[in-house]
Amino acid sequence: MDVEPGWRALPAGRELSPELLRLREEAFAWLEPYYDRVHLTRAADWMLVLAPDAPEHLVLAALMHDLERSVPGGPSLDKANTSWDDLAYNTAHTHRSAEVVSGWLRDHGAPPSFVDGVQQPIREHEFGGSPEGDLMQAADSISFLEANGDLVTGWALRGECTVQKSEEKLRWMYERIRLERARRWALPYMERSIDQLRRAAAGEQQR
Ligand SMILES: [Fe+2]
Numbered sequence: 721m722d723v724e725p726g727w728r729a730l731p732a733g734r735e736l737s738p739e740l741l742r743l744r745e746e747a748f749a750w751l752e753p754y755y756d757r758v759h760l761t762r763a764a765d766w767m768l769v770l771a772p773d774a775p776e777h778l779v780l781a782a783l784m785h786d787l788e789r790s791v792p793g794g795p796s797l798d799k800a801n802t803s804w805d806d807l808a809y810n811t812a813h814t815h816r817s818a819e820v821v822s823g824w825l826r827d828h829g830a831p832p833s834f835v836d837g838v839q840q841p842i843r844e845h846e847f848g849g850s851p852e853g854d855l856m857q858a859a860d861s862i863s864f865l866e867a868n869g870d871l872v873t874g875w876a877l878r879g880e881c882t883v884q885k886s887e888e889k890l891r892w893m894y895e896r897i898r899l900e901r902a903r904r905w906a907l908p909y910m911e912r913s914i915d916q917l918r919r920a921a922a923g924e925q926q927r
Contacts, residue, residue: 724905725762725765725766725768725769726765727761727765728748728761728764728765729765729768730768731768731772731773734772734773736776737776739776739830739831739834740776740779740780740834743780743825743828743830743834744764744779744780744783746828747780747783747784748761748783750784750787750790750824751783751784751787751790753790754786754787754789754790756786756789756867756868756871758867759786759863759864759867759868760782760783760784760785760786760787760863761783762862762863762866762867763782763783763785763859763860763862763863763864764779764780764782764783764859765863766782766858766859766862766863766866766905767779767782767855767856767859769905770855770858770859770899770901770902771855774855775837775852776834777833777834777837777838777841778837778838778841778852778855778856780821780825780830780834780838781821781837781838781841781842781845781852781856782841782856782859782860784817784821784824784838784842785817785821785841785842785845785856785860786813786817787817787820787821787824788813788816788817788819788820788821789813789817791820794812794813794816795809795812795813795816797809797813799875799880799881799885800880800881800882800885804888804889804892805846805847805892805896810846810847813846814842814843814844814845814846815843817842817845818838818839818840818842818843819839821838821842822835822836822838822839822842825838840852840853841853841855841856842856844856844857845857845860846860846896847896848896848898848899854898854899855899857896857897857898857899858897858898858899858902858906859902860893861893861894861896861897861902861906862902862905862906862909864893865890865893865894865906865909865910865913866909868913869912869913869916869917870916872886872889872890872913872917873886873913873916873917873920873921875889876917876920876921877920877921877924883917883918883921886917887914887917887918890910890913890914890917891910891914893906893910894906894907894910
């Protein structure tokens with residue numbers, strides 16, 4: 721596949737296990753009330769573009785990789801004053817997500833290969849590392865830049881951080897990508913989101 725994936729599209733000609741298809745539907749229901757559900761859904765869609773033969777646990781990992789944020793008590797990031805690549809915050813976020821998602825899979829009757837298999841790639845989704853981690857990071861970046869122009873613009877408009885800091889987030893999500901072949905998809909989404917942010921900020925100044 722060499723084009724933007726359809727919403728929740730699955731690769732043509734690939735047979736996926738009944739366990740994967742069942743858990744995917746249950747995960748869609750879990751992330752329905754989550755504020756960034758589109759980003760998570762698209763991360764799984766993009767995973768299957770980057771790696772149409774990705775192991776099934778990697779598709780589930782992409783789909784749920786941020787969901788510790790839906791469980792109260794997690795780490796919080798001071799957007800105005802903390803660097804986007806802050807090691808302490810990102811480590812706490814990724815490791816907690818690995819635990820939360822793995823536990824959810826166990827509670828939903830997933831096979832051990834899924835329960836165990838999602839952990840390392842979710843822990844690596846911000847910085848990459850292993851081949852699976854690099855795929856996760858790339859799918860996360862492309863999807864974030866595709867889906868979250870409004871979210872990042874909103875941070876600046878509400879004063880949660882400066883316009884410049886919002887732009888730095890978008891640039892970081894692109895520049896961190898370790899999987900070289902993923903960059904051509906991420907770049908136009910980054911440019912579009914930065915353009916949206918700058919236009920919104922300029923419009924605010926005129927009011
Ligand atoms: Fe994410």
